[in-house]
Amino acid sequence: MSPAVQEEPRTTRQGYLDCIHCGLCLSSCPTYRVLGNEMDSPRGRVHLMRAYDEGRTPITDTFVEHMFRCLDCRACETACPSGVRFGTMMEDMRGAILDERGADPLTRFVMNHVFPYPWRFHLAARLLQFYRQSGLQSLVRATGVLARIAPGYAAAEAMTPEAPLQTGVQTGHTYRAAGRARGTVALFSGCVMNSLLGDVNRATVALLNRAGFDVAVPDGQVCCGALANHAGLRDTARGMARKNLGRFPVEGVDAVIVNASGCGAMLAEYPLLVEGAEAFSSKVQDVSAFLARASFDDALTRPVRARVGYDDPCHLLHAQGVSRPPRDLLRAVPGVEFVEVAGADECCGSAGVYNLTHRELSMEILDRKMERVRAASLDILVTGNPGCLFQLRYGARRHGLDLEVTHIAEFLHRAV
Ligand code: SF4
Ligand code: SF4
DSSP states (O other): OOOOOOOOOOOGGGGGGGOOOOOTTGGGOHHHHHHOOGGGSHHHHHHHHHHHHTTSSOOOHHHHHHHHHOOOOOHHHHHOTTOOOHHHHHHHHHHHHHHHHOOOHHHHHHHHHTTTOHHHHHHHHHHHHHHHHTSHHHHHHHHTHHHHHOHHHHHHHHTOOOOOOOOOOOTTEEEOOSSSOSEEEEEOOOHHHHHHOHHHHHHHHHHHHHTTEEEEEOTTOOOOSHHHHHHTOHHHHHHHHHHHHHHSOOTTOSEEEESSHHHHHHHHTGGGTSTTOHHHHTTEEEHHHHHHHTTGGGGOOSOOOEEEEEOOOHHHHTTTOOOHHHHHHHHHSTTEEEEOOTTTTSOOSOTTTHHHHTHHHHHHHHHHHHHHHHHTTOSEEEESOHHHHHHHHHHHHHTTOOOEEEEHHHHHHHTO
16 A cells, blocks of 8 residues: 655645636726726636745745735635635735735734734824814815925825724623623723724724623723734734633623724734634624624614615625624614615725725725715714725715715614
């Protein structure tokens, strides 16, 4: 009998071997739709990754641009009949690029010295709020001074999120359900969510309490690491994952609830970064999916009379496969006229800081979406991720739409 042949284990990036070059992913890719260039399509990027891995191409400036032009939206994964795990391949490839070329110093500084420390992130968020509320922002915009001296920064400044002072939830605290609890969940409070969208976190806790769950908010939790991971800073992301894994109880909680889909996707994929994270990750659930499963539609009794649409965050739809639960909950609210918006499953162009690093392309993608939102004549557009929320609010302003853009937790809270 011939000895068994030992196969070398595949690396993550060798997922390109699953690609059969069928091209079914092309039309789902936002960068391909805008640019029409094969190398800015999933298939083209897969081809480039393989060529690099097999030593047929070095990492050139053009190669880097094609890789970083990808929004990591993972729409190609949903479209792919061959199961190509594009997101993890891309993150791995970006890690290799950074190993060879180093990260941009500002990105490295922010990812290593701001995001992992909740109080520093909180301080940065408060400075942003002061800038807006002190009148300084209005002055900068009215005089056009920034646009004259640094047009790039002025474009970034135009994107600063509307973020009034909002108190988030208290970490290290358990919020009790009224009456006898049917279970306990842990809340991932997030960095952006608890600093810039504190109302959403408080609404999330109120909904979970109303559904009959005690909500524990573990102390010492930090940013999930998604932005660092998407940027290719794998070790930074791994460090954040380890911190969070040490802070979250797994035994004794029914679920780990997340209300930011980018964070949810990251937490669910911790096992790709850290060994032994499976038990934690298996409990991660988006708040909309959890509430729908808990039959929360019965609690939605207060009418909200409005034409309401829903925009899928990519990392909820493509990375976590959640599409129906948020729609079912919205439809269950008395008075809501639910409208399915064309292209709701397409990326809004936010993608973390993509709207700052690739502003022109991001705006093209956003403009296409906002035209379809306009055609739907909505009163309210609901979504489930902070980046999408800020981008769509900006899109509404940019297109002069009289449209409220809100988070699903905040919206549902109006109906209980
Ligand atoms: S992740 Fe999104 S932007 Fe990147 S290749 Fe896939 S579909 Fe295109
Ligand atoms: S759909 Fe999948 S198999 Fe087909 S070209 Fe795209 S990545 Fe390759």
